[in-house]
Amino acid sequence: MYLTSPRIRAFNAVMETGSFSAAATKLGLSQPAITQAVREIEQAAKITLFERQGRGLVQTALCAELYRLTSESERFAAEAFRVLEQHANLETGKFRIGIGNSMPGMALIREFRRRLPGVQVQVELGSWATVLKAVMEQRVDVGVLPNVPDDGRFVRKVCLKQDVVAIVAEDSPLARSTQTHCAELLRHPLIFRTQTSSTQKVVDQGFKSAKLSPVPMMMLDTRDGVYEAAANGLGVGFMWEFGSSRQDKVRKLRVIEFEQGHPEHVFHLSGRSSPLISAFEAIQL
Template sequence: MAITLSRIRAVNAVAHTGSFAAAARLLGVSQPAVSQHVREIEREFSVRLFLRKNGVLHPTPLCAHLCDIAERMAEGEREAERMLTRHTTLLDGRLSIGLGNSMPGMAVIAAFRRRHPTVSISVETGSHEKIVKAVLAREVDVGVLPDVPVDGRFRSELLVRQDVVAVVHVENPLAKEESLTCARLMREPLIFRSRGSSTQRVVDRAFRSAGFGPEPLLMLDTRDAAYEAVANGLGVGFIWRHGTGRTDAVHRIPVKEMSRLYDEVAFTLADENTVVVSAFFSTVKALAEAQAEKPAVRSLLQPEGGFHDAKRWSTSGGAPSF
């Protein structure tokens, strides 16, 4: 039979207390259960764990080594309990968040910090594909992404609806345009994102629907690299309208074939219902509702004209803020 945690705990308790009865009281189990665990190990492995002297059980050298292992296991259990507890309390909790875009996720994190300043937050960034996988593998507690697939494994809370727009350098002649088409963009050097990007999926879909198969000037792994390429005048790139709070050197321009609005949501696994995760979802809901109730206020979650009125959204490149 295997060396189980129950057996190891029994041996360790007897070594510390000197008797089966005291070990049973310490563990909250019956005395026969403790003595049985010890006797089974001795019988199955042909070893002696205790020697009785003056009515007290003393561990043998072998047992002492076994107890050292038991102490390390007990500390591991205590650390696991501490880790799990920190996900069930807002006083000293922890929350890990995966972001596909720095915004609007960072705005939600800022609002959550104002509500719950004692919660420790870690943030992982990456492509759409990477963050979805991280949530599925429980490597992060919550993800914030646009265009999350409808999937029974997830539960989600709407944050904002937004489209993908073209971004050009302020000195690019296209910066004067109020809107663009895929046909017009085919005459420009294009900067694409690599596989796994939600932005690129929308861009690819738009060009295919318009009957084009563009060859990009550059294909870059990260949104920051794509943004920097545009900011340095290398060509036309694409971003989610609120994917960054940066306003330097570029203009955002709507593209006719990319005018569809996609939901950006906070999402987690359907069975993830810890106190900390629930508090984060409450923050997302409150933030979105607060913006919806103030249509005249220009904010990250509701740009000029409201996020249902794409035609009135600003194309100056200025990012709304709270």
């Protein structure tokens, strides 16, 4: 069989780097070894994969089609290796987690570390869209987000249900209440998140259901920025009610139009599984 794993790796590296020398550097091999591996495929199959044009390489149509297939097989092989490695290293492996809110993500990670203290945990903290993309691109093994789409791409498990709440400075007149509604909030400066935020999507829907069209005083792209702005009396911010363990300098108010009990999911790509993913999914808050 002329499509051996070393030859496939050499061919894919040339495709991804654009030259034999760069491919050699990427794989830690000599350039003649890379050239020979590609030539052996061409000779055995009686095809041409690359044509030289000056100092560069030009891919043939067959070359592009072969790469589409071999890159997928290499990715599946890498995934299989990672699953086996995790199974063999439940006590010393590496686990990658993407979280949209500090909580409940950090509470889940705390319990996971208590059960498997030898496992190295890598955390990617970002917006709803960022974490969803990280799971889809397999930069992380699992994600923790609210309202994950139920569309077959993901395996989901609800870890809790929560709503978006308004947050105000502790000396704000609104801080005397524990519940409010959108019409009342419209009388105060509003601090919004960007449109890719799951928090903002709930806020927008809540004001829409009340037939109101708010104009924010400020828009910030991080939950910490919103928290600090609200804590410093700049206006009314919004966050998931269990989105942070911080309680300093703000008061949380339930908003009638926001109350739906949104599920927070632990989720991963369909078809992906490992002992570490199973261990994380098993955690009950």
